[in-house]
Amino acid sequence: MTSKAAQDKNRLPHPLKALNFLSGMQSRWKTFVIATPFAWLLIFFLAPFFIVAKISLAELTISSPPFSDMIEWVDGTIISVRLVFDNFIYIFDDPLYARTYVNSLKIAFISTLLALLIGYPIAYGIVRSGPVAKQLLLFAIILPFWTSFLLRVYAWMGLLADQGTVNNLLISLGLIETPIRMLYTEFAVYVGIVYTYLPFMILPLYANMEKLDGTLNEAAADLGSGPINTFFKITLPLTMPGVIAGALLVFIPATGEYVIPDLLGGGNVQMIGRQLYNEFARNIDWPVASAVAIVLLLLLVLPMAIYQHYQGKAAERS
């Protein structure tokens, strides 16, 4: 890049050379703008990832920090690199982890599906509403973010508890006699996750549907297609990018969710976030905790790769 800029400089007629530092500045500025997000990712994402990866290949020791060094000097002359795969073997051997991973993925998957089923009509309704109503509804979707996430989860504890608002209401209405157990069940975890992540489903869906050409529905109707058929043949395929974006935005954080299963699920719902916390904070086993995190990351990179693949395909098309 610099050599090309230098060539350009030489080609310029003499009186214009004074202006040249401007274009030089511009290209430096461009480099800076592009480099910033890369630097951010490098420092705050890639570096920590390699540190965690390194710890996952270490051995638990009673020291501070509680793991062995990867690189050691033996007698001051030989470098010894020790990669310990025991942590991964341990995770794969113990059925508890497998079960927890599967359970996490299951809960995340069902939550995503529920969020999609609830979010899709909401997004569609917002797109179809008038300009004023649209702004109000979008504002309402974003409104919960003004309150702390933790507070909102605590609020759900109050709502779902045995003596909570929901049970009290149902009893006072005479619909039930004894409280239904909701808090510390999987149900509460679903409620919490769907509630928390619903905006992340609605917003990309909304953004996608907003671009949808309304005359396509009319064209389909004109060609003899009823409303239901039009939805499945036209609207749904064309909003698929929004569905995928929303689903990933819900699925990925939901899989690693810690606060919601801990507070709303109690000890009854095993999710990998809690397991990770237990290994790290209770057992002070950093290597195993790191290995758990790495495996989780790999599980989540997979859907991300699929998403990228779809995006690439969509870009190719248009």
Next chain:
Amino acid sequence: MVDQEDHPEDYGKIEGGPSGDRQPLLRIQNVTKAFDEFVAVDNVELDIYEGELFCLLGGSGCGKTTLLRMLAGFETPTSGKILIDGKDMSGVPPYERPTNMMFQNYALFPHMNVAKNIAFGLEQDGLPRSEIKERTNDILRLVELQGYENRRPQQLSGGQRQRVALARALVKEPKILLLDEPLGALDKKLREQTQFELMNIQDKVGVTFVVVTHDQEEAMILSTRISVMDRGRLVQTGSPTEIYEFPKSRMVANFIGSANIFEGSVIGELEHGFKIETIIGEFTLKNTPITIRNKAIFIGIRPEKIFLSKEPDLAPGSNNAEGTIYDIGYLGNTSRYKIRLEQDLIIDVTAPNQTRPQNKTHEFMWDDKVYINWEPSSAMVFYE
């Protein structure tokens, strides 16, 4: 609106209109569409016959698209009825109507290729695969798009997309094809070429076309009949010749082509016409009935029906006026002159340039003194 009784319907009627005994395929009966306070379509009454290529012509916001959308079933009339082939369309959804529409932006499905776009309508009818394939291929041949089956709409040019949209709407063999500004998105050359293609296709398939357009030239070339719309109302319906040569109002005369219009009054009756007095002098008028008396009327003369000359036409009964050339617009094939009359009125005259000027100078130049005259039967009369 022109009072119907004052204007005998048959006057100036030229071929192309509906013949007497046929049943209309489409009947629009007193259809009104109001959006809140705004009346988009105002009490429209119209019959369209099988095999017609009918144009709804009007400026933007005149209600022509709303009327078309009511025919397709996308809008419900506030009052009035639409009958297709004798069947009342009230409450019939778009997907059950014997009409198909070609949308202004084409509305091609971006996630389907050309063949699937065209086959979509046939699939809704549950036709067997082999028939769908056959009909898709036939229609692709008709619009000359063989070999493009697997392209997506985004990979086609504007003209090709237009033909896919036409094919998709035609393949279902509707009783009526509705076309919303079918050539609006094409550039001038392509539009001219496509106009004739559209006519040929209509001729081949024999489907009744109802076209909405704001382009008067397009309407003139395409249609068997035209309805001019203004502020939700049908102002005049007739063949292109009727509309152009016998407009019923100043609005129609000015919307289709242009006209020099003066106020005047009848001062005497002749054997086959009238003597008219206007601000620019006395004229004779032939072959145009005047049914309203003792009231100001308007005389209109189209710019191309005025002859320019350097000598006055001295024949008895000829219409002359004198003026100077104030401005010239040279278009190549024709020239547009603005003639300033003695009364300080500007008259537009269009004249074909039928000979090559000698020494690169035209016969008429700025500030030349000229005479204008026109045939007594060329003038149009309006009451409004």
